[in-house]
Amino acid sequence: MAVETLYRSSRDPEQLFMDKAAADRHDQMLELAEQLSAVLRHAVPSINESQAEEAGVFMARHREHFAKAFKRNGDALDELLVPTTD
């Protein structure tokens, strides 16, 4: 019998990773999602917690598109408007 090492983010204990770097990326994405949803709720109090969370996770998942949009211009977001499966 062999012992295997697994990794997970404390923010999402169900999701297990064999690769530490992947677990790190997942944890950073979830941390950014949390910070984004906190700012969204601060900016627009009428947005509820689950809406803010959903928006935060979506933006964190597509952070390269949003980084480009804020850095250069919003056209980088056009790709995100096509119906996706995620």
Add this chain to the structure above:
Amino acid sequence: MAVETLYRSSRDPEQLFMDKAAADRHDQMLELAEQLSAVLRHAVPSINESQAEEAGVFMARHREHFAKAFKRNGDALDELLVPTTD
């Protein structure tokens, strides 16, 4: 009598500018805000139009903070969580 040149963004006809560069910046901010709110509504359909617009304008107004957050890490957003007057 002197004739003065004024500038404005077609997206916000009430706001007049004496300085073209300022009008350009305002127009780019409003364009980014529109693109952000379209993506937010696409990602979280339960968010209504005025909520998405309010969130889009807030993020576009603070684009440097959000650019840093998406590029490096979300701590750049902490400053936005202090109660502000804007």
